[in-house]
Amino acid sequence: PDDTAYALPKKGSGTQEIATTMAFVRLLKDLLRSKDFGHRIVPIIPDEARTFGMDAYFPSAKIYNPNGQHYTSVDRELLLAYKESPQGQIVHVGINEAGALAAFTAAGTSYATHGEPLIPIYLFYSMFGFQRTGDAQWAAGDQMARGFIMGATAGRTTLTGEGLQHADGHSHLLAATNPATVSYDPAYGYEIAHIMRSGLERMYGGNHEDPNVMYYITLYNEPMVMPAEPENVDVDGIVRGIHRISVGEGEGPRAQLFASGVGLPWALEAQQLLKNDWGVIADVWSVTSWTELRRDGLAADEHNFLHPEEEPRTAYLTQKLQGAEGPVVAVSDFMHAVQDQIRPWVPQRFATLGADGFGFSDTRAAARRFFKIDGPSIVVRTLQSLAEDGVVDRSLAAQAIQKYSLHDVNAGTSGNAGGES
Template identity: 65%
Template sequence: LMNTTPDGDYQTYKSEHGGFVREHFFGRDLRTLKMVEHMNDAEVWNLQRGGHDYSKVYSAFQAAVAHTGQPTVILAKTIKGWTLGSHFEGRNSTHQMKKLTADDLKAFRDRLYLDIPDEALDSKLPPYYKPGADSDELAYMFERRRELGGSIPRRIVSAKPLAQPEEKSYDVLRRGSGKQAVATTMAFVRLLKELLKHSEMGQRFVPIIPDEARTFGMDAMFPTQKIYSPHGQNYQSVDRELLLAYKESKTGQILHEGISEAGSAASFIAAGTAYSTHGEHMIPIYIFYSMFGFQRIGDSLWAAGDQLTRGFLLGATAGRTTLNGEGLQHEDGHSLLLASTNPAVVAYDPAFSFELAHIVRDGLARMYGERDEDVYYYLTVYNEPYLQPAEPDGVDVEGILRGLHRYAPAPGEDGPGAQILASGVAVPWALKAQELLAADWGVQADVWSVTSWNELRRDALSCDAWNFDNPEGDQRTPYVTTTMREQPGPVVAVSDWMRAVPDQIRQWIPGDFASLGTDGFGLSDTRPALRRHFRVDAESIVLRVLTSLVQRGDYDRAALPAAIEKYGVTDISQVEEDHSGGLS
């Protein structure tokens, strides 16, 4: 009878009376009606649901603990607003009601057998009830607390810091790609293969892939790391003739989850908290189409932060215009903005492989070295191949890690100055714009690689909070403000993300600031056409820099229509197509 009774009826029963329950519940079957024929209506009304019957709850837990060999679930029938009186119990309005009346308070007191006199029941300010120090209730609670490890919840971490990879492990990225065009997704995979060779750390990496691993160029790991399966491989794979054939193993290191982002996020949390739950550091590397990360499993990633998870999220095929063949479903222009809402996430948008090397090295040190920080990293990497430069001599490593470094100083000194801030795949567009500005308009622009808009904002917010609380102390200045304060000309920010991403730092930029971005849904078209559509390509950057200079009074306004005509900025058909393809 209980299994065939709708939940709506259960709610109605508790809003009525014992006679109603007798007629409409027990009366639906003669056998159940006979079970309560010896009871009056008050006794029928006082029958407890399973979730409120202490003996049944205890018995259920006892049976669950004793049952082994398979998971156990306890289904507990309960009443919304239980013990709060007739105005609350079983009522749809329970969640909107904020206060108990005097009668409700008395009924609540009587229901829970609380030793509080009527005169103490002030409906506006009810008394705080605490059992006596020698009461059975407190004795039981303290006994359980001692059994569970103490009164203050704490995380016991016995995992020891890991020996860090040697500097030479990162040379595969620092030396650049030579004449081969390589996407930053592939650059990361190359680094991961090097790190997997590390004697202590290598076996602790847990690659997690919710889609086909070949999408990210990770098939090279199949023969060595293999794909975990509790049953091993019980079939012949269709690609068994290939050198990089699909291989499963009971001791596999790769978690190939299938298209299940929720399952992959659960694996990320499990591996990323193993340092606490098992006393062993594991390093989850969860790589996914960036559109299917924070947008699809944002709640799980919030829980990951709450559980002090550590590890790396890789938003591969990132950006609004790089994975251009699959339309708006896959074109991500906002995950960095979503990541900025999570206090545990350290997000980077590197342009070059050498930046990626420093970021990963620092991340491993922060999470698994002596610094022992409770954060996890989100790295946005792209599927568009371009030449990866070797690490410049004297590169500003601090700037890379803090979020901003000057990659290409202005080519000359004569002419108006400007600053172009670009991140990720937009840095090559900025470099082309730098050339056009100098050659066609005599404008000298510096190009800065913004490795993390989010970290620049986090630093600035921290400075603001300090200054707010310490008005008479030494005032702190955000890193981005200090870095850009003495730079000549306007600042133009550009990325393959919606403008709200670079706009995060707008208020801390001294002087004039303008941004370009990929606001709106994605489209299926060529990369150059999409970039012209969103006005983020090199020619659009040139026009935005010239516009900022005109607005400052530093350039002739006649240059603006001339630039539009020269480059065809408003005409998508005039773009120069490329054939860069996908990952390399």
């Protein structure tokens, strides 16, 4: 299919503030309209369609019910009221994660069991995925199911105020244990579009040696600046796991900041703070998949292990970092261990920041200060790494801790300070 089916942001059209969940829902709405394959898409909703804005699908795609709709819905006066039909596309199973995953497996294996390729797209709160139905997803992989698993309200700090129910800082680690799962943590709408395009081509294009996979893509309910797709964007990097989105300009000590998902704004904030307050020039990289970078590195290591007589193969991440100056600091809204997956293939000094431990029910900014993953925390860790390399004085890190009040968990400045959205 051509790009128009993917609602790719127009190049150079400016920016807007939007959550990646809404960016995905808009993209999916356009995919459903595709004349080529829109009728094969099976949206699966195990919980709250309106939370994700998926009620926009009700009037056109309709909810599947083999017996039609024989009740008067409580939302009948709304423009986007429930509409059930024997021809409906949406599988709306209620609060039933196990049933939704069963529907995903049935649709995802229909290409083999019925000779009818279907594209299940299962959207859920990320904590209700691999944590609650991980064994069922393993069974789906065993049955060679194909489709998209969209973990919304992802991350440890993005849905504050609900205790631990949505404090997901580990689903990417759980997903990494499933060999049939290809995991991504995108930050921008155009990244989601390219990842889904690649996934559709791999699973249904008929040209990939291993099409029997499921794509796990984490989404966020937190509005953030959503830039248009840049000219000459590194599509290969987006799909393989990393691309540089901002090159630091100026003279001074240099560093590399890695971030994924909702963590990218913190890295961009840190880039500005490092330059303005400490004279450090940093590049910012969007890591769309820590796990895929690790798998590529392991594949390179295995090739070198089995073919010592050949020219050593270099991991994709190592290739990307050739010529990149300074230490690397990696951050996300997930545990340190998610970022630590790529450590062996980073040739520079490598440090991680992550949200380990149970959730912290407060504002997003305070939670990020508590976990030390916000912009100022990235600055301090970068200064420490530069000091360890002998590039800056060790006293700078202590000065930065004092300047940004890092000892005060209520002094967070990064991110949306609101609660749920």
